[in-house]
Amino acid sequence: xxxxxxxxxxxxxxxxxxxxxxxxxxxxxxxxxxxxxxxxxxxxxxxxxxxxxxxxxxxxxxxxxxxxxxxxxxxxxxxxxxxxxxxxxxxxxxxxxxxxxxxxxxxxxxxxxxxxxxxxxxxxxxxxxxxxxxxxxxxxxxxxxxxxxxxxxxxxxxxxxxxxxxxxxxxxxxxxxxxxxxxxxxxxxxxxxxxxxxxxxxxxxxxxxxxxxxxxxxxxxxxxxxxxxxxxxxxxxxx
Amino acid sequence: xxxxxxxxxxxxxxxxxxxxxxxxxxxxxxxxxxxxxxxxxxxxxxxxxxxxxxxxxxxxxxxxxxxxxxxxxxxxxxxxxxxxxxxxxxxxxxxxxxxxxxxxxxxxxxxxxxxxxxxxxxxxxxxxxxxxxxxxxxxxxxxxxxxxxxxxxxxxxxxxxxxxxxxxxxxxxxxxxxxxxxxxxxxxxxxxxxxxxxxxxxxxxxxxxxxxxxxxxxxxxxxxxxxxxxxxxxxxxxx
DNA sequence: AAGTGGTCTAGACCACACG
DNA sequence: GTGTGGTCTAGACCACTTT
Numbered sequence: 001x002x003x004x005x006x007x008x009x010x011x012x013x014x015x016x017x018x019x020x021x022x023x024x025x026x027x028x029x030x031x032x033x034x035x036x037x038x039x040x041x042x043x044x045x046x047x048x049x050x051x052x053x054x055x056x057x058x059x060x061x062x063x064x065x066x067x068x069x070x071x072x073x074x075x076x077x078x079x080x081x082x083x084x085x086x087x088x089x090x091x092x093x094x095x096x097x098x099x100x101x102x103x104x105x106x107x108x109x110x111x112x113x114x115x116x117x118x119x120x121x122x123x124x125x126x127x128x129x130x131x132x133x134x135x136x137x138x139x140x141x142x143x144x145x146x147x148x149x150x151x152x153x154x155x156x157x158x159x160x161x162x163x164x165x166x167x168x169x170x171x172x173x174x175x176x177x178x179x180x181x182x183x184x185x186x187x188x189x190x191x192x193x194x195x196x197x198x199x200x201x202x203x204x205x206x207x208x209x210x211x212x213x214x215x216x217x218x219x220x221x222x223x224x225x226x227x228x229x230x231x232x233x234x235x236x237x238x239x
Numbered sequence: 240x241x242x243x244x245x246x247x248x249x250x251x252x253x254x255x256x257x258x259x260x261x262x263x264x265x266x267x268x269x270x271x272x273x274x275x276x277x278x279x280x281x282x283x284x285x286x287x288x289x290x291x292x293x294x295x296x297x298x299x300x301x302x303x304x305x306x307x308x309x310x311x312x313x314x315x316x317x318x319x320x321x322x323x324x325x326x327x328x329x330x331x332x333x334x335x336x337x338x339x340x341x342x343x344x345x346x347x348x349x350x351x352x353x354x355x356x357x358x359x360x361x362x363x364x365x366x367x368x369x370x371x372x373x374x375x376x377x378x379x380x381x382x383x384x385x386x387x388x389x390x391x392x393x394x395x396x397x398x399x400x401x402x403x404x405x406x407x408x409x410x411x412x413x414x415x416x417x418x419x420x421x422x423x424x425x426x427x428x429x430x431x432x433x434x435x436x437x438x439x440x441x442x443x444x445x446x447x448x449x450x451x452x453x454x455x456x457x458x459x460x461x462x463x464x465x466x467x468x469x470x471x472x473x474x475x476x477x478x
Numbered sequence: 479a480a481g482t483g484g485t486c487t488a489g490a491c492c493a494c495a496c497g
Numbered sequence: 498g499t500g501t502g503g504t505c506t507a508g509a510c511c512a513c514t515t516t
Contacts, residue, residue, distance in 0.1 A: 007485065010438070033501065044487055049502090054439040057425040066494055066502045075422060081475040178475045183314060184423050184443050184466040186296040198503085199249070200293045202441050202466075204423050227423040227441075234473060236320040236417045246504065272482065283506055288483090305483045305513050437484085 012041045012051035017060070020071070027073040028135065031061065034069075057202065059228030065196055075231040076134055080180050080208055085162030086132055098133040101159040102141075102194065106148065113145055116209060117217040124148055128159055131194055138195045139229035143222040150218070167218075176213035182206045182232060191224040202227035251280045251290035256299070259310070267374065270300065270308040296441065298467030304435055314470040315373055319419050319447055324401030325371055337372040340398040341380075341433065345387065352384055355448060356456040363387055367398055370433055377434045378468035382461040389457070406457075415452035421445045421471060430463040441466035 016037065025031070031052075032040070038048045052069055055061045062072050078089060090097035107127045114121040126146040131138055144163060146154065151171040167173040187195060187203035195201075208221040255276065264270070270291075271279070277287045291308055294300045301311050317328060329336035346366045353360040365385040370377055383402060385393065390410040406412040426434060426442035434440075447460040 009485075035501085044489085045502090046488095047486060050485085054425075057439045057441060058427065059424065063502080067496085068501070081473075081477070083477075175477045178477065180471075180473045180475065182421060182471040182473075183469060184441060185298065186293075188297065200296045202296060202423060230422060232419075232421040234320075234419045234421075234475070236419060236473070236475065238320070238322075238414045238417065248504075274482080283508090284483090285507095286505065289504085302483080306515085307482070 008043060009047050009050035009054065012037075012043060012048060013054045015041065016051055017055060020061075025071050027071055028137065029071050030067075031069040031071075062226070062228060063197075072228050073135055073137065076139065076229060077233050078230045079233050079235070080182075080206060081178060081234050081236075083162070083164040083168070083175060085165055087161050090134055095134050096136070098136065099160040100131045100133075102129040102131055104128045104155045104159055106155065109145075113220060117145070117147075117220055119147065119217055126151075126154055128155075128163070130159060134229065137229075138226070140223050140225045141191050141194045142224075145220040147217050147219065150212075163219075173218060174212060175210045175218060176215070177211045179209040180206065180234075181208075184227065185224075187224060187226070195224070195226060197226065204230065204232075206232070247282055248286050248289035248293065251276075251282060251287060252293045254280065255290055256294060259300075264310050266310055266312040267376065268310050269306075270310075272307065301465070301467060302436075311467050312374055312376065315378065315468060316472050317469045318472050318474070319421075319445060320417060320473050320475075322401070322403035322407065322414060324404055326400050329373055334373050335375070337375065338399040339370045339372075341368040341370055343367045343394045343398055345394065348384075352459060356384070356386075356459055358386065358456055365390075365393055367394075367402070369398060373468065376468075377465070379462050379464045380430050380433045381463075384459040386456050386458065389451075402458075412457060413451060414449045414457060415454070416450045418448040419445065419473075420447075423466065424463075426463060426465070434463070434465060436465065443469065443471075445471070 020031065034045050034048050034052070038045045041048065052061065056063065060072055061069050063069050076090060076093060076095065086099065087097045105127050106124050108122045109119045109125045111121055113119065113125070119125060126144070126148050128144040128146070130142045132140050132142065148154065150173050151167060154166065157166055157170070183205055185203055185205040187197055187201045188199045192199045192201060204225040204227055206223040206225065210219045212218050259270065273284050273287050273291070277284045280287065291300065295302065299311050300308050302308050315329060315332060315334065325338065326336045344366050345363050347361045348358045348364045350360055352358065358364060365383070365387050367383040367385070369381045371379050371381065387393065389412050390406060393405065396405055396409070422444055424442055424444040426436055426440045427438045431438045431440060443464040443466055445462040445464065449458045451457050
């Protein structure tokens with residue numbers, strides 16, 4: 001590293017990324033070890049990690065546990081305003097989905113949920129937690145809260161596919177109005193752990209409140225995404 | 240720092256945040272210097288900065304140039320599907336907006352824009368770049384590309400308020416269909432510089448393609464937001 | 479001029495993943 | 498067991514901001 005002005009870690013970032021592209025490293029392929037990179041660029045691990053952190057922030061590489069740094073797969077294009085479902089969305093983009101149901105229970109509606117959903121406090125409500133992957137990489141942890149009135153016995157069904165497909169085809173439930181909130185938020189605590197990332201990793205939080213056409217609460221949904229895993233695409237018609 | 244198991248920087252993060260809350264530091268108030276924190280927590284600046292980085296990722300503090308660390312203001316709630324406009328949105332939430340027009344020019348439609356907008360390649364198109372602040376903190380850089388056919392002389396107007404208000408009231412232009420894309424993306428290059436943040440800082444990218452009711456291209460819009468500055472809220476009706 | 483954050487070095491130890 | 502990333506130390510110099 002010589003040159004002035006431009007910081008060493010930026011130079012390392014540039015040369016490293018140039019090298020990666022020349023090697024034509026593909027999705028989920030591993031980068032050399034940090035110590036090796038430090039030697040190759042004649043600098044220290046701290047500086048190399050700063051460069052790797054840059055590329056991570058840009059979303060082009062990601063880290064996995066203590067195993068190393070990998071090339072980030074293409075973003076999943078995801079439309080939260082429709083009910084295609086995660087499974088079908090992923091398939092249609094030529095990728096491989098996986099869903100693990102971490103828990104499904106009947107709980108009492110907590111106060112915060114009663115306030116936003118119109119459910120009565122303490123009323124029974126389904127709570128389902130699922131972890132979903134694209135090409136074996138965990139990308140999102142999802143909490144679903146579902147009004148059990150229209151879908152008795154829902155928890156006995158297989159949750160590893162689309163819940164909305166179940167609601168539509170088994171229970172004839174259809175969404176009307178949706179309120180969606182999206183914002184960047186660090187992954188911490190149980191979500192970070194479930195996704196196998198460090199606490200504090202960049203993430204995207206998304207929540208949806210769905211009512212049926214008569215305004216009755218159907219479902220509330222919290223999703224914690226890895227920051228580099230998705231592109232939200234919504235189509236809206238103004239009238 | 241004693242205790243085992245839990246990393247020092249997490250302990251520092253926790254104690255620091257606890258201290259901040261006890262001090263009741265408010266929006267945009269400054270934290271103590273890094274060296275002072277290092278001394279207070281009996282550790283090094285590197286570890287302190289790791290703790291600060293955690294809080295930054297969580298969106299509760301932010302850094303400004305080389306001036307220090309500050310408490311993050313509340314997020315701006317922002318609905319990209321309607322045309323209330325930035326100015327009014329900010330006002331309504333009891334905050335102070337500011338818009339600076341960085342450039343406004345008539346350019347030739349570049350190929351990438353022709354492809355997504357339906358404009359002819361090379362056809363004249365307005366390009367407006369603005370920087371917007373909430374309570375004197377820069378939060379977003381916005382690129383607008385506007386079809387000049389329906390709004391001749393637009394560039395002579397004052398751009399520091401809402402463009403959509405101009406289009407609506409001066410030119411009778413109304414949006415029909417909107418395609419919105421949102422995803423986390425690091426701020427780099429000119430955008431990072433314009434916002435006064437380090438290249439590689441976490442950000443949120445949002446783009447909107449707006450057609451009128453007859454399907455004619457009206458406007459294309461790219462927004463580069465500071466990651467902790469906004470909460471996107473969209474309301475959708477399924478039919 | 480003094481203080482600040484931004485960058486960087488050259489080591490070190492640890493827990494964990496993998497062979 | 499070996500190698501990996503994760504964490505941590507105790508300094509240093511620089512560019513920039515603020516006083």
